[in-house]
Amino acid sequence: MPLDDLDRTHLARAVVLAREALLDGDEPFGSVLVDATGAVRFEDRNRTKDGDQTRHPEFEIARWAANNLTPDERATATVYTSGEHCPMCSAAHAWVGLGRIAYAASSAQITGWRASWGGSPSPVAPLPIQDIAPGIVVDGPEPSLEDDVKELQRRSFERG
Ligand SMILES: [Zn+2]
Numbered sequence: 001m002p003l004d005d006l007d008r009t010h011l012a013r014a015v016v017l018a019r020e021a022l023l024d025g026d027e028p029f030g031s032v033l034v035d036a037t038g039a040v041r042f043e044d045r046n047r048t049k050d051g052d053q054t055r056h057p058e059f060e061i062a063r064w065a066a067n068n069l070t071p072d073e074r075a076t077a078t079v080y081t082s083g084e085h086c087p088m089c090s091a092a093h094a095w096v097g098l099g100r101i102a103y104a105a106s107s108a109q110i111t112g113w114r115a116s117w118g119g120s121p122s123p124v125a126p127l128p129i130q131d132i133a134p135g136i137v138v139d140g141p142e143p144s145l146e147d148d149v150k151e152l153q154r155r156s157f158e159r160g
Helices: 005-023 057-068 071-075 087-095 107-116 143-159
Strands: 030-034 040-045 078-083 100-105
Touching: 005 030, 005 040, 005 078, 005 100, 005 143, 030 057, 040 057, 057 071, 057 078, 057 087, 078 143, 100 143, 107 143
Parallel strands: 078 100
Antiparallel strands: 030 040, 030 078
């Protein structure tokens, strides 16, 4: 389904969380879990600065959902995220039976930006979510948030 105003509101919150992560020394990624009633059930942001590179918010959401939501609640929930799920998080999302994903910027966009700034490739291939989890409904990117996400990524890249 196309992104609507409510989707954009949740995506904007994910970008706010990404900014918080950047300002706290982590990588600029944030995510929000919204249930079928529209209630925000959980949110988190990247926490990799202390050395555990698996501390992605989308992975944290999958773990939280497995422990706190019924299978039906998980299947009907939407995860909003500032940047498209990486393969690790796509797999975790699918393994716990979560529903739709909406992202502000795609992995291809972020990878392209970092390459244009002279970055070296990520140790994990930037595969689209549906290459990892073909059953998941995925929407994005959201053009109105592209500049914000790109700026956060640029500041993170320049910080090193
Ligand atoms: Zn991830």
